[in-house]
Amino acid sequence: MPQQTRPSLDDPRISIPAGSEWYEPAPTPQTERQAEFLTLKDGEMFVNMGPQHPSTHGVLRVVIKIDGEKVVDLDPVLGYLHRGVEKLCENADYHQAICYTDPLEYVSSLFCEAAPVAAFEKLMEVDVPRRAQYIRVLTMELNRIASHTLFQGWMALDLGGLTPILWSFIERDEIVDMLAALTGQKLLYNYYRIGGVNGDLNHEFMSRLGTWMSRAAAQIDSNLGLINENELFVRRTRGLGVLDAKTALRMGVTGPNLRSTGVPYDLRRDRPYLVYPELEFDIPTRTEGDSLARYLVRIDEIKQSIRIIDQVLHEMPDGPVMAKLPRLIRPRPGRAFGAVEGPRGVYGTYAISDGTDQPFRMRIHDPSFVHLQLVGPLTRGNLIADTMAVMASLDPVMGGVDK
Amino acid sequence: MSGAALVWARLTPAGRILAVLLPVLAVGGALTTALLIVFGGAIAATIGANLPIVRFLAASVITFLITVPTAFLLIYMEMKIIALMNLRIGPDRIGPAGAVMSIVHGLKVLMKEDYTPPSVDVPVFTLAPVVVYLASFMTVMVIPFAPELTSVGLELGLLYFFAIGGLGVVGLMMAGWSSFNKYSLLGGIRAAAQAISYEIPLTLSVVGIVILTGTLSLPKIVAAQSGSLLDWFIFRQPLAAIIFFIAITAEANRTPFDNTEADQEIVAGFATEYSGMRFGFFFFAEYVNVFIVSALFSAVFLGGSNAPLVLPFHPEIIINLGSLGIMLPILAGIAPVIGTLVCAAPIWFASSRIKTWQALVAGFLIFGGLSTAAIGFWAWAMIPALGNLIWFLIKTFSLVFVFVWMRGTLPRARIDQLMGFAWKWLLPASLLNIFATALAVLLTTSGGN
Structure with missing residues (x-):
């Protein structure tokens, strides 16, 4: 059927004529908020960014209502990467459940598996050997550095810089290779076990770690020169997407995004787990709460992580790395919540046991999901380019958002 | 089936x-030869009579042909x-x-499907890349590669340059509007806004030079800078140079001003x-623009x-090839x-x-290298424009490197x-530059009188 008239750019049924079998009438809004979002004032139009868009960090779709270059309203649409991880975990036994949680946030997968392991250990009431605890702290801090260096490159890439992403990948690649030497996997490590870790530190890991530690701090500092001292970068991020402490706490924001508003909340201090109470480190905070502050807090955390690794390497005791547990994990009926402080915020797992070898219910709290709801409020009124800067500074990973 | x-x-x-x-080539070649034999004299006479037109046509074709390898070279440099x-x-x-990678890229682009999405405005959509490419190639015509090597030595060269360079944005707007895509529309509008904002400081920044030289012709502006290094306008008009550089970065849509894409x-x-x-x-036009x-x-x-430096000596070789007579072809x-053979023998x-x-191939290569060097030296000694051209290309490609470096x-x-930078800083600065230059010229000339 030939088109009679040239349709308007704002027509939701673009190029689908009314008689066609694909024709769908525009959806009727279900809520007030939806109705408000779907009404276009004069001069406004919708732009659909994603799910295939160069800079939405995975398969996120953002519907933006723009007036010229200004973003009037914004609505993230989730679910393009949904796999049903929680339900999958409920149909697997306790050991198998851990490897389903690995790919949640694929750039920091050790934290994603540390949270369910912590919950299951509480269910089993098992004490983790001290050497295993130190190894967990060591590997998690390494993973935190890898995640933050990647964030640093992503942030610059989303602002249009080509080089920083490749420079920051140098550090990340070295850490990833190191962890691959230890765990046998480059990305989804599946290294933590209920009651310990899978295998002691090996020679290749230790020698690579030693070489890397001797130059890490200087190398990361030199990479930062390209971004931190760049006037264009600072001007684009300072004062952009300001988040105040009250809103952040009300929204359930955690991690560096919360600490950038001045709230020094860090699970490693406030609900200590593993051997963190015995280690010395600062919790970097900033008070501005803008995109630049969120970026700088993460950069400061890299330095603190290097400090922690240094202490761990000096204080690590000898001993077993695995507690004595039956092969089939069958905890007593009960419920437990385990949480760790990850590079993006609090990773939590809530597990209910009914006495069988499978978790009866399992819920995963992911910081990226919480932080993604900030994109709308923080971007409204700014420009299209700022959407990317805000989204990059919140650092969501879609694997964790959609679960 | 037949044979x-x-x-x-x-x-x-x-x-x-x-x-x-x-067969087509063979027939065509034979016909051309026959035509040349029959009408050769008349054609030569016509060319002789209409030399300016022939020169213009030849220059246009050559300029068009050099833009493509230039773009290839720039793409390779950037990669x-x-x-x-x-x-x-x-x-x-x-x-x-x-x-050769960039040439292969060019071939790849040629072989890809050329898709026209439904509901685009077909004539405008088809014409837009042509307009963009034509605008960039037409500006190559007035570039003074060397005193004798300017395609068209227009008196109003600088003005022509800005006028035709501004046409490119019309093509971008056409592409953005006709594509029937919101991203394209935003890109086209951004291109228009950016070009309008930056063309004003761009044009105003060279007014100081026009005041100093009294001409808009590019070869004459180049001639006004002959002499020592300090005669270059970057030292006589430093503020204008800074404004001009920022504005051309925006004109060529290069990082940090590549908002259009x-x-x-x-x-x-x-x-x-x-x-x-x-x-x-579009891709070629972007790189030709960087070169331009x-x-x-x-x-x-x-x-x-x-x-930049006058060499203390210039080699003078005078070989009259004609005096060799029949020995020359031999x-x-x-x-x-x-x-x-001599090179292969050792x-x-x-x-x-x-x-x-293997020895023969090596000898041929060595002889080829030596004779190329000798011919190059001879050409440098005999043709002064060659040295000028080399200096011009060195300067131009250094700037291309700076653009790539910024990217x-x-x-x-x-x-x-x-936009704020263009209107709040560059425009007042270029006006200030014009005022200062005019004041200086007024003071020095009135003092002289």
């Missing part, structure tokens, strides 16, 4: 192309330099150090819906084809053979492991910062 059909069926695609092409800055290797497979925000801007060679035209703005900067501010026929004698053909280093400016 001819059988042969045709067994041919490869390349063979079929040749089978069609060769390789940014790769080095990113600590990558970059293209390294096709040709020595990947030098900011792939993190609006996918590919105006080029989102384009594919195949029509996208290739660099050439303009080096012509207006860096002395153009003037050497020498030209024999010299390569003898030269190759290699052949050096080791019995080297085969004769590798800087993030992108936001659109409001970009």
Whole structure:
């Protein structure tokens, strides 16, 4: 059927004529908020960014209502990467459940598996050997550095810089290779076990770690020169997407995004787990709460992580790395919540046991999901380019958002 | 099946192309030769009578032809330099150090499907890349490569340059509007806003130079900078040079002002819906633009084809080739053979492991290198324009390097910062520059009188 008239750019049924079998009438809004979002004032139009868009960090779709270059309203649409991880975990036994949680946030997968392991250990009431605890702290801090260096490159890439992403990948690649030497996997490590870790530190890991530690701090500092001292970068991020402490706490924001508003909340201090109470480190905070502050807090955390690794390497005791547990994990009926402080915020797992070898219910709290709801409020009124800067500074990973 | 059909069926695609092409070429060549023999005298007389028109046509064709290899060279430079800055290797497979890579890219773009999406405005959509490419290639015509090497020595060269350079944005707007895509629309609008904002400081920044030289002709502006290094306008008009450089960066849509095709925000801007060679035209035009703005900067501010240092000596070789008479073709026929043999002999004698053909190939290459160097030296001594051309290209490509360097280093400016910078800083600064220059000229001339 030939088109009679040239349709308007704002027509939701673009190029689908009314008689066609694909024709769908525009959806009727279900809520007030939806109705408000779907009404276009004069001069406004919708732009659909994603799910295939160069800079939405995975398969996120953002519907933006723009007036010229200004973003009037914004609505993230989730679910393009949904796999049903929680339900999958409920149909697997306790050991198998851990490897389903690995790919949640694929750039920091050790934290994603540390949270369910912590919950299951509480269910089993098992004490983790001290050497295993130190190894967990060591590997998690390494993973935190890898995640933050990647964030640093992503942030610059989303602002249009080509080089920083490749420079920051140098550090990340070295850490990833190191962890691959230890765990046998480059990305989804599946290294933590209920009651310990899978295998002691090996020679290749230790020698690579030693070489890397001797130059890490200087190398990361030199990479930062390209971004931190760049006037264009600072001007684009300072004062952009300001988040105040009250809103952040009300929204359930955690991690560096919360600490950038001045709230020094860090699970490693406030609900200590593993051997963190015995280690010395600062919790970097900033008070501005803008995109630049969120970026700088993460950069400061890299330095603190290097400090922690240094202490761990000096204080690590000898001993077993695995507690004595039956092969089939069958905890007593009960419920437990385990949480760790990850590079993006609090990773939590809530597990209910009914006495069988499978978790009866399992819920995963992911910081990226919480932080993604900030994109709308923080971007409204700014420009299209700022959407990317805000989204990059919140650092969501879609694997964790959609679960 | 007849014999001819059988042969045709067994041919490869390349063979079929040749089978069609060769007879056509043979017939065409024979016809051309015959025409030249019959009408040669008349054609030569016509050319002699209409020399300016013929010169113009030849110059247009040559300028059009040099834009394509220039774009290839620039694309290769950008790939390789940014790769080095990113600590990558970059293209390294096709040709020595990947030098042919960009040509292969060009061929790839030619072979890709050229898709026209439904509901685009077809005539405008088709015309837009042509307009963009024409605008950039037409500006090449007034670039003074060397005193004798300007396609068209327009009196109003500078004005022509800005006027035609501004046409490119019409093509971008056409692409953005006709694509029927919101990203394209945003890219086109951004391109228009950016070009309008930055053309004003761009044009105003050279007014100081026009006041000093009293001409808009690019060869004359270059000639006004001959002499010492301090005669270059970058030292006499430093503020204008800074404004001009920033403005041409925005004009060529280069980082940090590449908002029109900011792939993190609006996918590919105006080029989102384009594919195949029509996208290739946008891509080429971008790189030709980089070359053009660099050439303009080096012509207006860096002395153009003037050497920065006057060499203390210039070799003078006067060989009248005509005096050799009949010996010239004989020498030209024999010299390569003898030269190759002479160069191959030491290699052949050096080791019995080297085969004769290897020695001959090596000898041919050595002789080729030596004779190229000799001819180059001779050309440099005999043709003064060659030295000028080399200086001009060195300056231009240094600036191209600076553009690539900025792309590798800087993030992108936001659109409001970009516009604010043009109107709040560059425009007042260029007005100040005009005022200061005019005042200085007024004071010095009245003092002189």
